[in-house]
Amino acid sequence: MSTPALKIYNTLTRKKEDFRPIDPAKVRMYVCGPTVYDYAHIGNARPLIVFDVLFRLLRHLAKQGVWDGGKGETKVTYVRNITDVDDKINARAAESGISIRELTEETNKVFQADVKALGCLEPTVQPRATEHIAQMIAIIERLIASGHAYAADGHVLFDVPSMPSYGRLSRRSLDEMIAGARVDVAPYKRGDMDFVLWKPSKDNEPGWDSPWGRGRPGWHIECSAMSWAHLGETFDIHGGGIDLVFPHHENEIAQSCCAFGQDVMANYWMHNGFLQVEGEKMSKSLGNFVTIHELLHTEKFGGRKWPGEVLRLAMLRTHYRQPIDWTVKALEEADANLQTWRRSLGNVLPDDITGAADERVVLALADDLNTHEAIQVIGSTAEASSSKVDLANNLAFLGLLPHRYTRQGYREATERISRKFNVSHLEDWAAKWNKFAASPKNIGDLSEIEDAITAEDLNVRIEARNAARASKNWAESDRIRDELAAMGIALKDNADGTTTWEVKR
Ligand code: AMP
Numbered sequence: 232m233s234t235p236a237l238k239i240y241n242t243l244t245r246k247k248e249d250f251r252p253i254d255p256a257k258v259r260m261y262v263c264g265p266t267v268y269d270y271a272h273i274g275n276a277r278p279l280i281v282f283d284v285l286f287r288l289l290r291h292l293a294k295q296g297v298w299d300g301g302k303g304e305t306k307v308t309y310v311r312n313i314t315d316v317d318d319k320i321n322a323r324a325a326e327s328g329i330s331i332r333e334l335t336e337e338t339n340k341v342f343q344a345d346v347k348a349l350g351c352l353e354p355t356v357q358p359r360a361t362e363h364i365a366q367m368i369a370i371i372e373r374l375i376a377s378g379h380a381y382a383a384d385g386h387v388l389f390d391v392p393s394m395p396s397y398g399r400l401s402r403r404s405l406d407e408m409i410a411g412a413r414v415d416v417a418p419y420k421r422g423d424m425d426f427v428l429w430k431p432s433k434d435n436e437p438g439w440d441s442p443w444g445r446g447r448p449g450w451h452i453e454c455s456a457m458s459w460a461h462l463g464e465t466f467d468i469h470g471g472g473i474d475l476v477f478p479h480h481e482n483e484i485a486q487s488c489c490a491f492g493q494d495v496m497a498n499y500w501m502h503n504g505f506l507q508v509e510g511e512k513m514s515k516s517l518g519n520f521v522t523i524h525e526l527l528h529t530e531k532f533g534g535r536k537w538p539g540e541v542l543r544l545a546m547l548r549t550h551y552r553q554p555i556d557w558t559v560k561a562l563e564e565a566d567a568n569l570q571t572w573r574r575s576l577g578n579v580l581p582d583d584i585t586g587a588a589d590e591r592v593v594l595a596l597a598d599d600l601n602t603h604e605a606i607q608v609i610g611s612t613a614e615a616s617s618s619k620v621d622l623a624n625n626l627a628f629l630g631l632l633p634h635r636y637t638r639q640g641y642r643e644a645t646e647r648i649s650r651k652f653n654v655s656h657l658e659d660w661a662a663k664w665n666k667f668a669a670s671p672k673n674i675g676d677l678s679e680i681e682d683a684i685t686a687e688d689l690n691v692r693i694e695a696r697n698a699a700r701a702s703k704n705w706a707e708s709d710r711i712r713d714e715l716a717a718m719g720i721a722l723k724d725n726a727d728g729t730t731t732w733e734v735k736r
């Protein structure tokens with residue numbers, strides 16, 4: 232297959248450009264990750280999903296040898312950090328009466344489960360800010376030594392006017408920024424625009440020893456330190472949501488470029504548009520947010536739970552730079568599409584799915600991540616009845632195939648069902664279902680079995696039957712018993728009043 236050149240829109244130049252890595256042997260990408268004090272909302276899911284698609288595409292193109300003359304050995308490193316030191320974290324831990332460590336660990340656990348459910352691959356590295364304090368201090372020392380930062384009153388500040396090109400990414404001039412800046416009363420600041428690199432910590436706040444006393448880092452310095460530690464002084468792609476352009480990314484650039492004496496921190500800056508609710512950015516501060524966790528695990532929205540693939544498809548339908556309006560209707564549409572596509576997959580075997588996408592899908596994505604177009608292509612492969620494996624591969628490439636449809640996922644699902652229904656071989660279980668005379672080999676059969684009855688559902692039915700028996704409603708209790716028997720499940724009422732069940736053999 233002919234391999235397309237990758238074009239990406241670069242916020243730095245405001246142009247779509249051909250992507251060329253600094254070093255053809257490695258492609259390096261950094262994306263600003265979550266501050267782990269609260270559940271991530273579905274707006275935060277947007278950069279996670281967008282840059283996951285880019286990561287998948289970069290790996291694919293690397294394997295094709297696009298940048299190393301056909302060898303296919305280019306290594307793709309994707310770094311997404313975890314901000315685990317922040318004043319919001321301190322405040323939340325104090326409010327909830329738990330330690331900072333407990334709060335960040337617990338929040339990170341939920342975050343990891345959320346992104347996995349959204350079909351995102353694990354980044355190559357997920358560095359934590361608290362594990363990079365030494366690098367932050369080293370960068371700050373360099374900035375002071377080169378006259379770009381100053382210590383005052385236990386704080387260290389970046390001296391913005393010391394960097395003539397400050398404002399290049401966001402295209403703001405220093406004069407404009409100073410005119411627009413709020414009057415900041417902090418007495419230790421030389422200039423209104425100067426920002427904090429390090430600040431002192433009180434005894435009850437997390438802090439580290441430093442040349443400026445016990446303190447903690449400002450937010451921006453974290454990303455300069457973690458990208459340096461894992462990607463070097465300059466790297467290829469830096470990403471995040473559009474709200475990060477100013478001041479966060481502008482300040483990252485100021486710190487890294489001045490500390491390392493480089494003109495650029497990253498060559499390509501990519502920013503996703505907002506996910507909006509009634510025209511406004513979804514955000515914690517506006518209170519108009521819906522968490523990923525709630526969508527996945529509760530029935531608060533549209534009266535049902537939403538699988539991760541549905542959330543992902545709803546997101547990818549829109550080009551990443553456009554705003555998205557968040558509605559339950561969009562989820563319903565995405566769900567209907569996925570269901571139609573999955574029905575077409577019926578007898579594809581997990582072993583057939585290699586994840587090698589259609590050339591047209593790759594072409595669409597290589598054009599500044601045109602996921603909208605890629606999904607149109609998927610729609611058309613779904614209509615061609617001859618190309619079920621293509622459809623499965625295209626869905627897999629975009630991360631839209633539920634995990635249980637993959638080879639590994641199929642194996643896990645088989646084990647899960649066996650365990651859940653207490654049968655040692657899935658074949659035994661399948662044999663009880665009239666529909667599946669043989670063992671369920673394809674993903675359609677497997678899904679049907681798993682969807683048909685869940686262990687929870689079984690317990691609910693047993694409880695309903697116990698309630699019917701307690702009120703001597705024998706007709707109802709028999710009806711439930713017969714219904715389960717028809718599914719191959721035998722109930723046994725024990726002398727001690729409990730009910731157990733087994734699969735009929
Ligand atoms: P935050 O926790 O606010 O630092 O956000 C984490 C990531 O989510 C950043 O890349 C933000 O730019 C991005 N983000 C936050 N809110 C939205 C939104 N409503 N739509 C799209 N991206 C967002």
Ligand code: ZN
Binds near residue numbers: 262
């Ligand atoms: Zn950052």
